[in-house]
Amino acid sequence: MIAELGHFLLILAFCVAVLQSGLTIAGLRANDPAIFGFARAGALAQFGLILVSFGCLTWLFAVSDFSVLVVADNSHTDKPFLYKLTGVWGNHEGSMLLWCLILTAYTAVLAYAGKAVAPKLITLTFAVQSAITAAFTAFLLFTSNPFARLWPAPLNGNDLNPLLQDPGLASHPPMLYAGYVGFSITFSFAVAALIEGRVDARWARIVRPWALAAWTFLTIGIALGASWAYYELGWGGWWAWDPVENASLMPWLAGTAFIHSLRVMEKRDTLKAWTVLLALMSFSLSLVGTFLVRSGIITSVHAFAVDPERGVFILLILLVLIGGALFLFGLRAATLKPTGVFSPVSRESSLLINNIVFSVACAVVLFGTFYPLFVTTVSDETLTIGAPFYNAVFNPLMGALFVLVPISGLIAWKRGKLDRIWQTLWPALAASAAALVIAFWLADREKLAGALGTGLAVWVGVGVLLDLKSRIKLFEIDFSASMARARNLPLGIWGMIVAHLGLAVAIIAITGVSAWKHETRAFMAEGDSVALGGYVITLTEVNQAREANYIAEIGRFEASRNGEVVTDIMSESRFYPVRGMGTTEAGIVGRIQGDLYVTIGERVEGRGWPVHIYIYPLAIWLWIGSVILALGGLLSILDRGRRSLGRNPAKTPVTTAPEAAE
The missing domain is CATH 1.20.120 (Four Helix Bundle (Hemerythrin (Met), subunit A))
Incomplete structure (x- = not known):
């Protein structure tokens, strides 16, 4: 019933x-x-x-x-x-x-x-x-x-599915969907505005909190999915450029561009057609991701649907919703004329470049995701596009974009001056250069990418702090007056600063886990030891345990350094009889400087247990950076002044420094 x-x-x-x-x-x-x-x-x-x-x-x-x-x-x-x-x-x-x-x-x-x-x-x-x-x-x-x-x-x-029997499943899909579906509101507002024939700064103010909410949820959802992959799948990574991972990244990239474009439209009543197009594409890419997962054209732990009928149905939804919206946009685009003008050196120009780079990066991910599927569909050839492609194309695009982050925060609207930016940001450039040299010299001289990533993270982080210093006139006026200015900064500005600091933290963490990781594989019996990265990891014992719905072999490891035991690590190999599937529960010891990560597989007669050991420098900062990014989005959503602009245009204030610099 x-x-x-x-x-x-x-x-x-x-x-x-x-x-x-x-x-x-x-x-x-x-x-x-x-x-x-x-x-x-x-x-x-x-x-x-x-x-x-x-x-x-x-x-x-x-x-x-x-x-x-x-x-x-x-x-x-x-x-x-x-x-x-x-x-x-x-x-x-x-x-x-x-x-x-x-x-x-x-x-x-x-x-x-x-x-x-x-x-x-x-x-x-x-x-x-x-x-x-x-x-x-x-x-x-x-x-x-x-x-x-x-x-x-x-x-x-x-x-x-045993891989889904994890606490992360309780939060990852709802958060991810809250991000995907959140862009439906901005999509609907965009279509409604096109039908009505009115797209202006007031529309941007109304839409922006919804875009921020969707972006924040999607950021949290992606971070939860990455952390779940890191500790549950046991392959020793957090991002593999899997098509389903890419399905969540594409709307995030488009949504990030959309948020920045909304700010330009809200402030200067320009980039109207571009902003509306991004509103349509952010949700459209969410729908494309849904088709990718639900159509059965890929096989993944995420991909539940294998019925072609479902794929055809979703494809029809895509054609009607996306095709109809883009057709309407084509009819109305010529009427979306901007009123604001700006010079090549201005906040508007920097955010336009930001949008272009994000859009190109999104197109790269879209190509890398769908081209192999297209080749497989039209021929018998199997093609894989993996990390080397994205490292060569996507990462440089993001690196160039991150260079602009501190500059964009300082440059003035309409017409900016490069000498003022240089006067403010030269300490960030000096700190970035020093960090690059130190990382290159101390960490690993063969990993130039690690040094570049470190320098870039320092450039973004220090540059954002200098932007804050400039806004509150720290060391230029009395300290109490600076604190008063800090308290009076709108939450939207604090959200921008916090999000960009989170970005800097994420960059340094990604650099650490990608460029400086150490790993080794070995078959180990009880009492065997393996040396890695200054640690000696010993398999002390393996025990069996039976739970309600699985059987586990639990390996206990000791990690020692300079002859002293530093920590114990527990790693499991589980078997679920009902499904006939096995999973690996990684043993992870998280520290500020990095993670010790150990997995153990099923015992092989005469050889012992296959063990995979990783050292991931700065891994914990990846999750911390994600939290800071999401916090920045939340602060921007809570900006009451920004929301009041959307409700009452008659009372829109004429902003002055430092708010006008935002």
């Missing part, structure tokens, strides 16, 4: 979405003011229906109702309760229902928070959101019903 209720509510949500989208457009054409209230009520109704439907599916997993196909395929009575719940979205059907839940949640929040937005604009936005909801609920109902029954019901289920 619970399954039928969930299915019925999903059908109702689809009907409400179709009616709202159609009737809203009809009501606007008839100029009926009652349609504004109907649009909000419909948005809240869709969320309520999907929420209860999702609750029904969650209940079915919690009680292990194996008469429901998706529960039987992805759960088991012996599975820990946490993984019964996370199993709700650890499969294709449940994850798409979660997608719809988050989609309608955003629309409901818009209904609550967007009351001051012009009625016609927000009503059109609701209509577009409802069309998207209708498309994805139809996808669920016609190709991926999460409430399909199984008869006769088995006594037990097939268990969840």
